[in-house]
Amino acid sequence: MAKYLSKYLKVSKKVSGVEYAIRDIVLIARQVEKQGKKITYLNIGDPVQYGFQPPQNVKDAMIKAIQSNQNYYAQSEGLPELREAIAKKEKSKGLSVYTDDILVTNGVSEALDMVMSSIIEDGDEVLLPGPYYPPYASYVRLHGGKPVEFAVDLKNSTPDIDDIKSKITKKTVAICLISPNNPTGVVFSEKSLKQLVDIANQHDLYVVCDEIYDQIVYDEKFTGIGKVAGDSPVILLNGFSKVHLMSGWRIGYIAFNNSQKLAPLRENLPKLARVRISTNLPVQHAALESLCGPQGYVSEFVSELKKRRDFVVKQLNSIPGLSCSNPKGAFYAFPKIENNRYGTDQEFVLELLKKTGVLTVHGSGFGTQYGGGHFRIVFLPDVNTLGFALDEIEKFISNANW
Numbered sequence: 001m002a003k004y005l006s007k008y009l010k011v012s013k014k015v016s017g018v019e020y021a022i023r024d025i026v027l028i029a030r031q032v033e034k035q036g037k038k039i040t041y042l043n044i045g046d047p048v049q050y051g052f053q054p055p056q057n058v059k060d061a062m063i064k065a066i067q068s069n070q071n072y073y074a075q076s077e078g079l080p081e082l083r084e085a086i087a088k089k090e091k092s093k094g095l096s097v098y099t100d101d102i103l104v105t106n107g108v109s110e111a112l113d114m115v116m117s118s119i120i121e122d123g124d125e126v127l128l129p130g131p132y133y134p135p136y137a138s139y140v141r142l143h144g145g146k147p148v149e150f151a152v153d154l155k156n157s158t159p160d161i162d163d164i165k166s167k168i169t170k171k172t173v174a175i176c177l178i179s180p181n182n183p184t185g186v187v188f189s190e191k192s193l194k195q196l197v198d199i200a201n202q203h204d205l206y207v208v209c210d211e212i213y214d215q216i217v218y219d220e221k222f223t224g225i226g227k228v229a230g231d232s233p234v235i236l237l238n239g240f241s242k243v244h245l246m247s248g249w250r251i252g253y254i255a256f257n258n259s260q261k262l263a264p265l266r267e268n269l270p271k272l273a274r275v276r277i278s279t280n281l282p283v284q285h286a287a288l289e290s291l292c293g294p295q296g297y298v299s300e301f302v303s304e305l306k307k308r309r310d311f312v313v314k315q316l317n318s319i320p321g322l323s324c325s326n327p328k329g330a331f332y333a334f335p336k337i338e339n340n341r342y343g344t345d346q347e348f349v350l351e352l353l354k355k356t357g358v359l360t361v362h363g364s365g366f367g368t369q370y371g372g373g374h375f376r377i378v379f380l381p382d383v384n385t386l387g388f389a390l391d392e393i394e395k396f397i398s399n400a401n402w
Ligand SMILES: Cc1ncc(COP(=O)(O)O)c(C=O)c1O
Pocket: 045, 106, 107, 108, 109, 110, 133, 178, 181, 182, 210, 212, 238, 239, 240, 241, 247, 250, 251, 252
């Protein structure tokens, strides 16, 4: 009997398709670190790990909630006052949304999992901006779907509408937008958003729009999907990890636009919120304070980031062999590697790590079709650290002996 037992128990095909380059590469960095190399981490988009902190009133709100015994399971949909404050914020951006259409989640990450599991059947296709934030493809695959990348012009910040049209098939169920985008910093204009909503309407598709960086923009005023959505079936994802500097506290939300077509989703998706019980209650009190309390910290954070963005993009473009378009939002630069003598972008990033200790993320981790041949740098560290890392990158590229 025993001889027929297998060596390993099997895992699902679905889970083996899950990838997250941003964190997967840290495993290799740890090995390099063990060999005695100091690592300069430019891989994780977490402002709190680079010295930014939620303001004191927000920290106090969390502590006060704990001290006043708010330590029980919250309502599955979220704290009513918080849902109301979120609805107010999203309405001010133009979305037609009611408080009842807000679901508080454990970050945009959980929101994404819930949305994809609610709209995808095996074999369904989901359009993603090329390049995209990796969990989009991972969650699509995990729920049996197929991610399909569409082209985006990084210089002009425009989606390629013809490319999108050519990639819509009978199996397409949704178009995902990430604006401002991770990893490229592209921010879609009102005109582009309108074109995308129109295409989605023509083909009866969901629009899933991630606006987690909505207040981190540098050059032009931000336009949210709500401004152009009308009563189209739009699912907005947003959270507190970036603008509100609460990454480690894990909180985000889903907002359903006021569309008749979303009625079945509005009824079914909250079951997933109920089955996972609730999100962290003290954190919800902190999130409420971060929306309703003084907002000065956001503009201070963004003006500091703008200096870092300008510095990094200028430096990158001065390195022969690299070219970088100007990120209009978020906190990532996504340079293109011209004439890569290391082979793939992944080999480039690994060699850079081993030789210099500078940890970046290979572009193909954000989708091979459009991310390949690039790498991503987080410009959250202070200018001295960024300057050091960029000098190392320059030496690495120019030193033919490496
Ligand atoms: C576009 C985008 N969406 C979502 C997330 C993760 O959000 P959360 O921390 O709310 O799970 C990130 C984090 O880098 C991101 O870049």
